[in-house]
Amino acid sequence: MELQNKSLIITGASSGIGAAAAQLFASEGANVILGARREPELRALANQITQSGGHACYLAGDVTEQAYSKALVELAMQRYGVLDGALNNAGMMGDMGPVPTMTCENWDAVIATNLSSAFYAAKAQLPAMTAQGKGAIVFTGSFVGVSNGGMPGMAAYAASKAGLIGLTKALASEHAAEGVRVNALLPGGTLTQMAGDDPATHESIAALHPLKRMADPAEIAQSALYLLSDRSSFVTGTSHLADGGISVRLL
Numbered sequence: 001m002e003l004q005n006k007s008l009i010i011t012g013a014s015s016g017i018g019a020a021a022a023q024l025f026a027s028e029g030a031n032v033i034l035g036a037r038r039e040p041e042l043r044a045l046a047n048q049i050t051q052s053g054g055h056a057c058y059l060a061g062d063v064t065e066q067a068y069s070k071a072l073v074e075l076a077m078q079r080y081g082v083l084d085g086a087l088n089n090a091g092m093m094g095d096m097g098p099v100p101t102m103t104c105e106n107w108d109a110v111i112a113t114n115l116s117s118a119f120y121a122a123k124a125q126l127p128a129m130t131a132q133g134k135g136a137i138v139f140t141g142s143f144v145g146v147s148n149g150g151m152p153g154m155a156a157y158a159a160s161k162a163g164l165i166g167l168t169k170a171l172a173s174e175h176a177a178e179g180v181r182v183n184a185l186l187p188g189g190t191l192t193q194m195a196g197d198d199p200a201t202h203e204s205i206a207a208l209h210p211l212k213r214m215a216d217p218a219e220i221a222q223s224a225l226y227l228l229s230d231r232s233s234f235v236t237g238t239s240h241l242a243d244g245g246i247s248v249r250l251l
Contacts, residue, residue: 002229004029007080009072011063011121012090014041016192017140020217021087021224026054028225033076034058035068036090055080063090063117069124076128083128085136085228087185088121091160093194096153107156114160115167122171126180134179137171138227139164141184143243161186165239172237181236183227188243189214210245 003025010025012018014036022032026049034042039060049056057079061068076083094110095102118139129135144151145161165184172182189205191214196202206213223242226232241247 001029002225002231005031006084006228007031007033007076007082008084008228009033009035009076009086009088009121009125011035011072011086011088011117012140013045013058014038016194017187017190017217017220017224018087018089019045021089021221022056023049024218024221024225025228026052026056028229031055031080032057033072033079035061035063035072037062063088063120064112066120066123069117069120073124073128082132083125083135085129085138086121086125087138087140087224087228088118089140089224090117091140091194093154094156096157098153099155102156110156111160111163114157115163118164118167122167122182126171126175129180130175130178135181136228136232137180137182138224139168139182139184140224141165141168141186141239143186143188143241143247146186146239146241146247168239169237176236181227181232183232183236184239185220185224185227186239186241186243186247187215187220187223188241188246190217190220191215192217208246209243210248213244215242215244 008030010018010022013022013034026032042058046056046058059075092113095106141164142161144158168182168184220242
């Protein structure tokens, strides 16, 4: 029970990596606070966890709104009395295409969802963690943000994920002495809704990875568990790659 009695916020929990992480963390003894926009999916996941003997609550909302991040922390404190960690996982790809034809609305939406939301989350979560002298924050980034931001058509996504790594390093430096660790988790291609459902696209993405496949969300959740558990107690400020080797090939 790696996460016994730890209370953890998970955003983007209605599907993909977030949902897989919620199930894994709960099975490892955590109290999970689930966040996403889609209330029916959150309710179903929370029910599934509690019916399996785990502990879960949820609150639907939009991570681009600062008040929502604060409300998730308040829910964690009301239900469990402590906030031990958070997997700030919500994100979006946005419309792909060259910058001259990219709409400002798309740019703003991607930056708001992937980067500004991380700032809001940290702003709400850090006071609770520093007050108790311990905590762990994980942001879900991407290999695109660290090793090859020059992938064509992905300017907004790459910029947001690169910014997330910078935010991670700054927060890790600022709050290490207060007992709070901050890391970024950088998945490779993962079989989530963001990857679509076209087998040909999946095959082409898989071919980029030395492992010649895409990740299952449950595999990425295992890396998140490591970063939030006591096994990584001396790990902070890192960009933790779980990318099937794609960054090695692209460097």
